Each structure stands twice: as structure tokens, then as C-alpha cells.
Amino acid sequence: MTASYLRAAFADSVDVTVVESRRIGTIGVGEATFSTVRHFFDYLGLSEADWMPECNGTYKLAVRLEDWRAPGTYFYHPFERMRVVDGVPLTDWWQKVGGTGRFDRDCFLIPWLCDAKASPRYLDHRLFEQDFEDDPDRPLYRTTLAEQNTQFPYAYHFDASLLADFLCRHAVERGVRRIVDDVVDAPLDERGWIDRLVTREHGDLTADLYVDCSGFRSRLLGDALAEPFRSFQDALPNDRAVALRVPVDTAVRGIRPCTTATAQDAGWIWTIPLYDRIGTGYVYASDYCGPEEAERALRDFVGPDAADLEANHIRMRIGRSERAWVNNCVGIGLSAGFVEPLQSTGIFLIQHAIEQLVRYFPGTGRDPVLRGTYNLSTARAIEGVREFLILHYRGAARTDNDYWRDAKRRAVPDDMAARLEQWGSKLPDNDTTYPYYHAFEPYSYVCMALGLGGIPLRHPPALDLFDARPARVELARVREQARKLVDTLPSQAEYLSGLHR
Numbered sequence: 001m002t003a004s005y006l007r008a009a010f011a012d013s014v015d016v017t018v019v020e021s022r023r024i025g026t027i028g029v030g031e032a033t034f035s036t037v038r039h040f041f042d043y044l045g046l047s048e049a050d051w052m053p054e055c056n057g058t059y060k061l062a063v064r065l066e067d068w069r070a071p072g073t074y075f076y077h078p079f080e081r082m083r084v085v086d087g088v089p090l091t092d093w094w095q096k097v098g099g100t101g102r103f104d105r106d107c108f109l110i111p112w113l114c115d116a117k118a119s120p121r122y123l124d125h126r127l128f129e130q131d132f133e134d135d136p137d138r139p140l141y142r143t144t145l146a147e148q149n150t151q152f153p154y155a156y157h158f159d160a161s162l163l164a165d166f167l168c169r170h171a172v173e174r175g176v177r178r179i180v181d182d183v184v185d186a187p188l189d190e191r192g193w194i195d196r197l198v199t200r201e202h203g204d205l206t207a208d209l210y211v212d213c214s215g216f217r218s219r220l221l222g223d224a225l226a227e228p229f230r231s232f233q234d235a236l237p238n239d240r241a242v243a244l245r246v247p248v249d250t251a252v253r254g255i256r257p258c259t260t261a262t263a264q265d266a267g268w269i270w271t272i273p274l275y276d277r278i279g280t281g282y283v284y285a286s287d288y289c290g291p292e293e294a295e296r297a298l299r300d301f302v303g304p305d306a307a308d309l310e311a312n313h314i315r316m317r318i319g320r321s322e323r324a325w326v327n328n329c330v331g332i333g334l335s336a337g338f339v340e341p342l343q344s345t346g347i348f349l350i351q352h353a354i355e356q357l358v359r360y361f362p363g364t365g366r367d368p369v370l371r372g373t374y375n376l377s378t379a380r381a382i383e384g385v386r387e388f389l390i391l392h393y394r395g396a397a398r399t400d401n402d403y404w405r406d407a408k409r410r411a412v413p414d415d416m417a418a419r420l421e422q423w424g425s426k427l428p429d430n431d432t433t434y435p436y437y438h439a440f441e442p443y444s445y446v447c448m449a450l451g452l453g454g455i456p457l458r459h460p461p462a463l464d465l466f467d468a469r470p471a472r473v474e475l476a477r478v479r480e481q482a483r484k485l486v487d488t489l490p491s492q493a494e495y496l497s498g499l500h501r
């Protein structure tokens, strides 16, 4: 991602070389994305028809959270902003006037599409939301996250290995040099900057800037530069995962256009529907569950389809490097930091880091202020994500074992305790959520607070003084629009069978 983006941004002004090991593979997970990812593909000039069929891509309109409130319950966190009536978010009104009991289906359209396994596009490729229709006069090409005033209504699922291959070919075709070799050493010069990379077969390599994309190994940032790592595990204890790739017949089963996160005894299981298979895995805390027990739980969850499949056990390093950019080295991806994949933010954080790197690119200078600003921005983004994820455990109504009870007792980061208290009096809004850019807007926090069921909530007292009729009209409009969409949109499996042909 980094190499192809730098090439798209700077063309021939910057030479980019990727060194990747044949011996050490990529992590092979990371198949669900956040709605901002669309801007990454657009920046590279890639249309969905270019890459989706090659990477078994599907659409993701939401995250479906199952069993977080209690077994058998579910709700959606959609990529859909909240409607507002008389200056008040519809979910605040919903608390006052009630509805069917399902805030997500009462206030948003996307949950209906997910339940119906619908495609966000009609067979003629029109998007269900006209506001976001691809506009040939205003293509998204070369816009960045910071320029986005809209909430794009979907993200993607894809096969991580196929996408890595696809982007590699794309980058090489556009002039990125690729060296398949192992970096075995990265000596520092007298100032403590990386002097060169020593490779097994290609000798020494030198560059003005080194981007460490070596995954959890953090070969340059962590090993060579010894940048301290700040663990988030006191607040987010999940540190392991076990994953399976499960072949399924999507034409028979259908493709729900969302990632599902199903709460378990010591974490949660992801289910990511791709075009030809399902990616699934159990993210768990090793303090509460061993690897064999986790694998057994995952196999039981998947059922007979998992019988002969090999499981991939992964240790996760949760937290961030003190600084992501140190001297002449920038860590991007797992090498610089990671929070567990609940809400699929790994690739978002990479995309954000790449964009910030382009924005603060050093050129031929060595301005420490640019590095400092980059570090501030990327640290804030991951810390915001951390806060949003803590809410999932803190806010879940489940208290049926030590794992879920301890989640309520864990210390939360500075300021979050005050915010948790504020949400009891009024659903989260701009003034009461993490204040720096981290992709999640107040409506996401609202969905969690309402769906998880563990935070006492009430409607703002001011609503008792308002006329509630316009809100009831809007709630009825949501229902009517949703029914029309479900009746007219094709299923995701049907739409994709055309695209993947």
C-alpha cells in the first residue's frame, strides 16, 4: 500500500524500492476494511472492476455485533451518518419516542440491507445512495481522508494475500523496484540514524528515508532504532488470534454485506464473507483462554466446514511505538502499532499514516517539526481507535464470566472516564467524544452505546419540551425508504456474480 501510494503521489520525483522476504510471509489476515478505504483505491486510479474480481472482493456496509448485549442479540454499526430532526440526532429522538426496539433498523437504512444480504449497487452499477453516486465530473481520485466531508456508505472485504499480490504488480508496473530478499541488519550511523540495510543476497542498500513495513517484527523501528513501545494491553487485553479460511458456496449461502463480530467467552470471532470463502478468526485474551481452547471454540463456531482446515495462530502486539517516525525511518502498519481488529482499523491506520507521510514528506530536508507533527497525528489516530474499542467492552451488557466482568473494572485512558459519565446523560456527540481525527464520528459511538446495552442512557430532557411529530415522520420515512430499497436492490451475490465474471 505504501509503495504504490508514494508512487501515485510523487511519480518519478521519488524512487521507491520494496524489499520483502520470501521466507517471512505477510500476516495473511486483514480482510475487512473501513469506509475510508475507497479513497485509497481512487487515489491509485483503480476502479472496483479493476481489483475486486482479482481479490475476491465484496462490499461491507456495516459491522454486525452479535451477542455483545446478551446471547441471541445483534445490532449493526453502519457506514451511515445519523439523520437530524429539528437540530437533534434521530437516535436521541428514538430514545424519547421509541420505535420497534431496534434503534439500528429504526434510524438507519443500512441494517435493512445487511439483513436482506442486499448489494449496495443496482445491476446497472448505480449506488443505492444517490448522494454518493460516482460523479464523472467530480471523481474521488486524489482526494484524501482529511478532505472528506461525506461518509461513504461502504467499505470492502478482500483476500489479504491476493490484494498484496495485486498491489505488488500494480506498483512494479508503475516503476517501484522490488527486491525479494531478507534484511539481516540495519546498522546505525554515528548520529543514530539508519545508515544502510544489509540484505542476505543483494548486499547493502541505502536510501534517504526507510519505511519499516516489517509487521510485528518491527525490524527497523523496534529492533534497529530500539524505539520504546507503549502497550495498550492494560485497557485492551486481547493479545492472540486463531484464524481459518473456510471455502463456501456463496451462490447458495448468500453474501451478507457486513463483517460480523460475535462475542465469545474470552473475546470475539470475526466472520468476513469474501466472494469464494469466509475469513474467520477468534481474537482472545491469553490471560483467559489457551490456544487449544480458542481453536476448539472457533471450530465449534464454524461447524463441519472447518473440519480439515489448518488454523493459523497469531500473537498480537497491542499498542504503539512511542514515535512512529524516528530520524530517517517511518514505521507503517503493524511495525508501528496495532489495536485488535474489532471494527477493522488496521488498514485504515495504514492508509492514514501513508497520507500523513505524503503530507509531511521530508523532501531533501530533515525538518524535525514535520516528523513531530506526523507522530502527533498518527498517535492520536490510534489512541482514538483504542478509546472507541474500549467502549465495546466497557459498554457491553455481558457480565457472565470473569473476562466480561473484568472489562468493566479496567482503568480507561485519561478523559475517557469523564466522557463515559457524560454519555449517561446524553448520547455521545461532538463535544463528548475523542476530539482528534481517528475515523469514528459521534454517530459510531451512539450506535455502540445504544447497541451494547451496558451503559445507562436517557434522552435529553429538552426533548420533552419539543414537538415530537417531525421525528415520528422521519422514523416512518426510514422504514418506507428501507422497504423500497430491499424490494429493488439485487442480492450482493447476484451483483457480484456479474462483476466477478
Ligand SMILES: Cc1cc2nc3c(=O)[nH]c(=O)nc-3n(C[C@H](O)[C@H](O)[C@H](O)COP(=O)(O)OP(=O)(O)OC[C@H]3O[C@@H](n4cnc5c(N)ncnc54)[C@H](O)[C@@H]3O)c2cc1C
Binding pocket: 019, 020, 021, 022, 024, 025, 026, 027, 028, 029, 030, 031, 032, 033, 034, 160, 181, 182, 183, 184, 213, 214, 215, 216, 217, 219, 241, 281, 314, 316, 332, 333, 334, 335, 341, 344, 345, 346, 347, 348, 350
Ligand atoms: C488477527 C488479525 C486480524 C486482522 N484483521 C484486520 C482486518 O480485518 N482489517 C484490517 O484493516 N486490519 C486487520 N488486521 C491488521 C492487518 O492485518 C495489518 O494491518 C496489515 O496486514 C498490514 O500488515 P503489515 O504490512 O504491517 O505486516 P505483514 O503483513 O506482517 O507484512 C510484513 C512484511 O514484512 C516483510 N518482512 C518482515 N521481516 C523482513 C525482513 N527481515 N526482511 C525482508 N522482509 C521482511 C515480510 O516479508 C512481509 O512482506 C489484522 C491483524 C491481525 C493480527
